[in-house]
Amino acid sequence: MTADVEEILKVEDVGKFFGGRAACRDVSFTLHRGEVLGIVGESGSGKSTLLKCLAGMTAPERGKISVAVPGQNERDLWAMDEAEREQLLPSILSLIHQNPRDGLRLDVSAGGNIAEPLMTGGHRHYGSLRDIALEWLKNVEIDPARIDDLPLTFSGGMQQRLQIARGLVTHPQLVLMDEPTGGLDVSVQARLLDLLRRLVREFNLAAVIVTHDLGVARLLSDRLMVMQGGRAIETGLTDRVLEDPRQAYTQLLVSSVLQV
Numbered sequence: 202m203t204a205d206v207e208e209i210l211k212v213e214d215v216g217k218f219f220g221g222r223a224a225c226r227d228v229s230f231t232l233h234r235g236e237v238l239g240i241v242g243e244s245g246s247g248k249s250t251l252l253k254c255l256a257g258m259t260a261p262e263r264g265k266i267s268v269a270v271p272g273q274n275e276r277d278l279w280a281m282d283e284a285e286r287e288q289l290l291p292s293i294l295s296l297i298h299q300n301p302r303d304g305l306r307l308d309v310s311a312g313g314n315i316a317e318p319l320m321t322g323g324h325r326h327y328g329s330l331r332d333i334a335l336e337w338l339k340n341v342e343i344d345p346a347r348i349d350d351l352p353l354t355f356s357g358g359m360q361q362r363l364q365i366a367r368g369l370v371t372h373p374q375l376v377l378m379d380e381p382t383g384g385l386d387v388s389v390q391a392r393l394l395d396l397l398r399r400l401v402r403e404f405n406l407a408a409v410i411v412t413h414d415l416g417v418a419r420l421l422s423d424r425l426m427v428m429q430g431g432r433a434i435e436t437g438l439t440d441r442v443l444e445d446p447r448q449a450y451t452q453l454l455v456s457s458v459l460q461v
């Protein structure tokens with residue numbers, strides 16, 4: 202796998218344990234450029250733990266996570282030393298948290314929040330940073346006149362859109378999202394889903410979306426991975442998994458949603 206071929210992420214037999222108990226185990230999948238994988242499953246099934254391993258936040262005890270790095274061959278995320286991982290991560294991937302406050306600097310203006318990841322990457326030209334921030338505010342449908350406002354003066358949906366702008370401004374190849382529409386009103390969710398669909402296509406992103414909402418998974422993901430008890434019990438094209446679930450647990454998950 203190199204940066205100019207299509208494989209962006211390769212997960213092989215990943216396992217993470219807390220006190221001897223597996224939070225996730227034996228998880229394997231490959232993600233290509235432009236492809237969106239939805240991860241669904243009940244609470245405690247290991248979705249967030251897996252996402253944290255992929256995001257470079259939690260080291261798995263087992264398995265290997267390989268990522269495409271621009272201009273390099275594939276790299277083993279957890280074989281890098283910590284300093285290199287931290288330096289490389291912003292250009293490789295971006296994590297969008299469920300709560301935008303976890304992904305934003307609340308004491309910094311909207312424009313500053315967008316510019317900061319670029320400055321961390323060495324971009325110093327103030328004028329062009331402001332232009333880029335203005336462009337990204339438009340891109341995520343926030344009035345550019347709000348560029349100097351603090352995130353806490355924004356609504357929940359606007360804060361989430363600002364977090365997305367901050368996450369995508371460095372043009373990572375891989376975006377990891379943890380319940381990106383959770384906690385938002387239905388109409389705000391719908392707008393955010395439209396925006397995410399557009400950005401994923403526009404930037405040909407590879408994305409992993411953890412959600413408990415099969416509607417969100419259906420709208421955004423090409424493939425679905427169903428987790429139960431820390432294991433990936435079923436993976437397939439989203440329509441196939443939802444219309445013809447093969448595992449009993451997936452059948453239960455799908456039928457319980459259809460009954461609502």
Ligand SMILES: Nc1ncnc2c1ncn2[C@@H]1O[C@H](COP(=O)(O)OP(=O)(O)OP(=O)(O)O)[C@@H](O)[C@H]1O
Nearest residue numbers: 219223224242243244245246247248249250251413
């Ligand atoms: N820091 C931790 N210390 C101990 N156990 C943990 C820790 N983080 C997660 N776990 C355990 O690992 C298992 C998987 O948790 P995880 O948060 O990954 O599930 P999830 O599918 O994301 O759940 P939810 O949808 O509720 O967020 C659970 O049994 C949880 O209690």
